Amino acid sequence: MKSWIFCGMVGLAMLSGAQDTVKLPAPQKDGGMPLMQALANRKTGREFSSKELPQQTLSSLLWAACGINRADGRRTAPTGINCQDTDVYVVLPSGAYRYDHKAHALVLCTAGDHRELIAYRQAFPRQAGATLVFVQDHGKTFGGSDVNKARFGGIHTGAIMQNVYLFCASEGLVCVAREQLDRPKLAQVLKLSENQKTVLSTTVGYPQGK
Numbered sequence: 001m002k003s004w005i006f007c008g009m010v011g012l013a014m015l016s017g018a019q020d021t022v023k024l025p026a027p028q029k030d031g032g033m034p035l036m037q038a039l040a041n042r043k044t045g046r047e048f049s050s051k052e053l054p055q056q057t058l059s060s061l062l063w064a065a066c067g068i069n070r071a072d073g074r075r076t077a078p079t080g081i082n083c084q085d086t087d088v089y090v091v092l093p094s095g096a097y098r099y100d101h102k103a104h105a106l107v108l109c110t111a112g113d114h115r116e117l118i119a120y121r122q123a124f125p126r127q128a129g130a131t132l133v134f135v136q137d138h139g140k141t142f143g144g145s146d147v148n149k150a151r152f153g154g155i156h157t158g159a160i161m162q163n164v165y166l167f168c169a170s171e172g173l174v175c176v177a178r179e180q181l182d183r184p185k186l187a188q189v190l191k192l193s194e195n196q197k198t199v200l201s202t203t204v205g206y207p208q209g210k
């Protein structure tokens, strides 16, 4: 028990120190709320406390969003012909990271607190624990024209977003999908290539008073 607590503290210290790669603990795949109850509780909220997400919660959240759930590398959210073109980035108080789903780890993009940039025209994301950003790589997308690729990106992102909403409903977390983003500045912080397009974000945190 003591060593478990120690490992958790070391993990959190690593995140606050913005290490280049942070290996996440294994996601908790048992427990949680029955699906029908989570669906009944799914909703958008915009009132967050400033409490950060523990590493275990972050791990389970990212896995639920778009982690690998089968031996062949397929993931919790489907993509057309399994092109896996959409990835999750996460903006934490310590920095902006890419979720490496194969290693189940966070890879640092840019250190520092970028929640002001994430908030853009809305105040509440400034104090929320985490914002997940869904980024589609057009170079990986199945589908010919740019219009078709963008259509696939919206569908793939929608599936990931709903996974996040249901996880939050199950865990008693607050979350809100957010389309209002400063995409050019965010692309710099996340170090995106020309092919990578930011589709949507979802801000996640604890309810006020918790």
Ligand SMILES: Cc1cc2nc3c(=O)[nH]c(=O)nc-3n(C[C@H](O)[C@H](O)[C@H](O)COP(=O)(O)O)c2cc1C
Pocket: 042, 043, 044, 045, 046, 122, 176, 177, 178, 179, 180, 200
């Ligand atoms: C694609 C999409 C974009 C959204 N963008 C924003 C946003 O930029 N800011 C915001 O406060 N809420 C945003 N929302 C949340 C919606 O306002 C919210 O889902 C809607 O009011 C329905 O409420 P519900 O999620 O509780 O059913 C967005 C939702 C979706 C699905």
